[in-house]
Amino acid sequence: MYGKTGLDIKLPDDTTVIEPQFIPGLPDESGAIISAIRNPINSKPLREIVKSGQKVGISVCDITRPSPTKTVLPIVLKELSQIQDLDINIFIATGTHRENTIEELSDMFGSEEILEKYRIINHRSDHKESLDFLGNTTNGIPIFLNQEWMSCDTKITLGFVEPHFFAGFSGGPKMIAPGLAGIDTIMELHGSEMIKDTNSRWGKTIGNPIHDSIREIATKFPADFTLDVTINKKRSITSIFAGEMFSVHQEACEFVKNTAMQKVEKLFDIVITTNNGYPLDMNLYQCVKGVSAAFEITKDSGSIVCAAECSDGIPNHGLFQEILTSRNSPEELLKMIEHPSYKQQDQWQVQIQAQIQKTTDIYLKSDYLSNEDIYKAHLIPIENIESTIKNLKSKYGGNPSICVLPEGPQTIPYI
Numbered sequence: 001m002y003g004k005t006g007l008d009i010k011l012p013d014d015t016t017v018i019e020p021q022f023i024p025g026l027p028d029e030s031g032a033i034i035s036a037i038r039n040p041i042n043s044k045p046l047r048e049i050v051k052s053g054q055k056v057g058i059s060v061c062d063i064t065r066p067s068p069t070k071t072v073l074p075i076v077l078k079e080l081s082q083i084q085d086l087d088i089n090i091f092i093a094t095g096t097h098r099e100n101t102i103e104e105l106s107d108m109f110g111s112e113e114i115l116e117k118y119r120i121i122n123h124r125s126d127h128k129e130s131l132d133f134l135g136n137t138t139n140g141i142p143i144f145l146n147q148e149w150m151s152c153d154t155k156i157t158l159g160f161v162e163p164h165f166f167a168g169f170s171g172g173p174k175m176i177a178p179g180l181a182g183i184d185t186i187m188e189l190h191g192s193e194m195i196k197d198t199n200s201r202w203g204k205t206i207g208n209p210i211h212d213s214i215r216e217i218a219t220k221f222p223a224d225f226t227l228d229v230t231i232n233k234k235r236s237i238t239s240i241f242a243g244e245m246f247s248v249h250q251e252a253c254e255f256v257k258n259t260a261m262q263k264v265e266k267l268f269d270i271v272i273t274t275n276n277g278y279p280l281d282m283n284l285y286q287c288v289k290g291v292s293a294a295f296e297i298t299k300d301s302g303s304i305v306c307a308a309e310c311s312d313g314i315p316n317h318g319l320f321q322e323i324l325t326s327r328n329s330p331e332e333l334l335k336m337i338e339h340p341s342y343k344q345q346d347q348w349q350v351q352i353q354a355q356i357q358k359t360t361d362i363y364l365k366s367d368y369l370s371n372e373d374i375y376k377a378h379l380i381p382i383e384n385i386e387s388t389i390k391n392l393k394s395k396y397g398g399n400p401s402i403c404v405l406p407e408g409p410q411t412i413p414y415i
Contacts, residue, residue, distance in 0.1 A: 002308070009307075009385045016264075019411055020407060032240050033237075037076065043244045046225050050083060056156065058090050061093060063107075065170070066231065066235055089119045123180050125182050131145065142184050144182025146180040165292040165293070165409065169252075173215050175226075185217075192348075228249055230252060230256055260411055263414060267401075268297055274407065287310065290306055304356070306362065307385060308365070309366060323344055330358065
């Protein structure tokens with residue numbers, strides 16, 4: 001998967017290919033969504049929860065997630081027919097990401113009608129005047145959440161569940177925090193000590209300090225109804241879970257564990273990965289996820305080759321690029337980030353990349369980043385994956401082991 005078109009490469013016959021178990025899309029997505037909403041898990045049906053005259057908030061994924069919002073949201077809105085259009089507020093759960101453009105929102109919703117009929121709120125974690133302070137978690141994390149979200153009478157989250165490289169899984173409570181949280185909350189959730197913890201990893205929720213804190217925030221300030229979905233590589237919906245947030249998320253995570261997490265018997269010299277194409281490979285920031293998935297099965301002193309289009313650059317928004325290029329080496333970056341006084345937005349992504357680079361070389365194939373951009377990001381630019389693999393075979397000698405993750409972070413291999 002590469003950009004919107006894909007990328008064909010030829011590799012040796014003995015290359016190992018690791019993909020999620022392919023689950024066909026549901027034959028009747030709309031019917032399955034309606035059934036899930038009306039027959040929820042540990043909850044009343046949505047229509048019985050939402051009362052006429054209430055103000056409703058719906059949290060949805062931003063453009064960086066391949067969530068099937070255009071399929072799910074219209075059906076949810078029809079279930080809210082008793083609510084006036086202007087009383088329905090659709091929150092884009094951006095976390096620290098940039099605001100989504102009108103064009104992106106139209107693409108996400110699949111219709112300009114939704115933009116015209118309902119209030120759309122691009123969450124801004126850095127706008128303190130738009131946040132409510134709601135106390136602290138048991139481990140001292142300040143809880144700031146979107147003020148308008150908190151003022152809604154009924155709160156609904158529409159999530160997309162996939163393995164997450166430090167929070168265990170996406171979806172569920174992440175649609176509240178970090179999705180609709182303030183920057184001070186997110187900075188603590190993604191602090192260097194939290195990121196360094198060996199339990200902050202793919203596929204682990206219970207005992208993961210990051211997910212434990214996310215779950216605590218959502219428990220204190222819960223959604224009234226949750227709908228989480230999973231998808232396959234064709235972006236078709238493979239399962240739908242609706243109802244009480246934590247029951248729903250647990251079932252969705254179990255489904256993903258059984259399909260996306262693949263056991264392997266050995267580590268590899270060379271691992272080729274992607275970030276599963278557009279929109280996940282829009283920028284280098286997101287592509288750290290695909291690299292992290294590959295790192296799970298890369299030998300010490302091994303090489304990771306990442307194919308990511310990066311049509312949105314490194315990107316220019318946020319602080320990822322500024323932090324990443326502020327030091328001359330990954331080692332210097334880690335020293336800076338792990339200092340107790342250092343706190344900057346996006347430091348977590350730099351930290352994870354730098355941790356990987358302590359033992360592993362990372363090569364990047366991108367049609368939108370210049371070689372200079374890639375070198376400044378401490379990566380090695382390449383034009384052609386086949387020739388790069390040929391050169392790496394000479395480097396390792398003999399017959400090095402090679403593995404490919406065509407769908408990047410949608411497949412989490414483990415020993």
